[in-house]
Amino acid sequence: MPIRVSLVQLGKGAVGSALVDQVAARRAALRDRLGVDLVYAGIAGRKTATFSPSGLDLARWRVALGDGAGMDGRLLFKEAARALRGPSILVDATAEEDMTSLYCEAIEAGFHVVSCNKKPLSGPLRDYQQVKETCRRQRRFWLYEVTVGAGLPVIGTLRDLVDSGDRVEAIEGCFSGTLNFLCASLDRGDRFSETVARARDLGYTEPDPREDLSGTDVARKTLILAREAGHSIEPGEVEVSPFWRVDLAGEPAGFVTAAAAHDGEIAGRWREAEARGLRWRYVARVNGGCQAALREVPADGPFGRLVGPENIFTFRTARYDSHPLTVSGPGAGPAVTAAGVFADILRVGRAIGRTS
């Protein structure tokens, strides 16, 4: 008999929706492969939620969600904590702030937590440590692979290095698919303003592209990796320089037009670098400290050769000293991100299915 694992999901955006569909498609196969039955008990949007302790009908979850007006994620969780028995996972597919107390409450209630939300991981150190400590005490998983590199095996790889006693000397790479898409487009001579607009239209940027251009998103990822590598640091300690000095006032729609004012200067810097066999890449580093900035790199090196919305992560450690351990590939997009969240759910599922 498969063991039932209940899923309660906050967030039904592009990633959240893709995840529900992916889990629904694999549920029957995983019952046999892993011996666990992944049952969606609840899904919440911003203002509506749907809940059924015996399992939602995933063929019509979007409709059911519309009927659940007036219930938000926190109410859904309270309901779930009261009604559910047995192994349960809280999936945070939102981008909300202030999740620490909800996470801790969930873990205290016996839930495992899987996050694609970077904010609970990249806020004050105290909040991060509180969730970690609650997990340790309650013997529950808190997994968040997709907060860095989407579906690429980055955090799990780092965790294995650290837990197995390797000494991480430096983590370096291009952690933003969005900014790498911009860099690679500019390499081909595309205009900055048009490239930003295209990246937004392709769904590569945040709704407001300035969040990407500010470097904030990369700074969050850098902080998450630094903490995973064992550094106790606060968000303010990441030295982040924006991709470009952009005017942060005004509406997102107006910004793309305003960006055209920078087109000439940016194109000039790109040409200068090219003439010296270099390319501009937005590079993040974790060594003693944490930095994220636009840097010139060799055009034929691993960072310079990166094209499109790709990410690269290199780990130099005591054991990987002469050549780094390197992971690269697309690091954004709903399908690969949802698959990464799914992989974290599978980690919990395998743990339950293989040790009972």
Add this chain to the structure above:
Amino acid sequence: MPIRVSLVQLGKGAVGSALVDQVAARRAALRDRLGVDLVYAGIAGRKTATFSPSGLDLARWRVALGDGAGMDGRLLFKEAARALRGPSILVDATAEEDMTSLYCEAIEAGFHVVSCNKKPLSGPLRDYQQVKETCRRQRRFWLYEVTVGAGLPVIGTLRDLVDSGDRVEAIEGCFSGTLNFLCASLDRGDRFSETVARARDLGYTEPDPREDLSGTDVARKTLILAREAGHSIEPGEVEVSPFWRVDLAGEPAGFVTAAAAHDGEIAGRWREAEARGLRWRYVARVNGGCQAALREVPADGPFGRLVGPENIFTFRTARYDSHPLTVSGPGAGPAVTAAGVFADILRVGRAIGRTS
């Protein structure tokens, strides 16, 4: 209170020894981090073994092993299965054949199995399926990350892709650090025979380098990945061409001298490729079928740029379609291989520590 997880290890070669030392160094930290206490209860060499249900003294395990003459791995396992209670892991750090029945017996007795031995994974399909099926029925882990790419996150990554419902179109790469070391040395103009001797002296090759040159080792890895990707194939179905036609008769020591007869021809082929902007790499592929052969690749492509004893693995899937998911780095050596086995032990340890 940490949960005790007993380890029983077969094999005390370079990897096995490094693993014992790595686990010993991390034991105290992991008690706190994971809530599990990794206790070595037994270690076996070819003809000697040492066992203590309460835990070996790891400061003197090599000495104790000498005292345990007359007990081999199978006897050690029988003793362990009788004496141990609670979560236990059988670690196979040997390169022995015919482990299927021992694995199944261990799993039936409640053990998890962690293998760095490729043979139980790359023998007859029936044997492989029997271990898998026993694990499914008994709800136990069988993990073998290091059988492909040593400590690099290859099999875990593939498993997540498959379990999350991605469709694997092709896996391609250079799976042998040894053969890549040869290729990259030949790129620099080194002689074939001298390079083989150096690779052997550095511990990159099997004791008999012809095992590497025959392509057998890469064929095994290719088969393991193909099976992990869901293909039901037999060893004979891997189309493998040797790195070079080598005389398989005679003693290993004599072979290196005999190899000098090939130096000129090999150097010639390398020069021809270089003139066309190409390099020779030993490339393995899993798509419809499985192939492993020396191939010409672009010098400035991801395979051609690989230097030293590195591996590269590229995964093209329905979700990773425009750009592959890529993992690269050193794929051989006792320290990184032991760390990869350790990571599998950690996977079992976390599963036990986080779900009880």
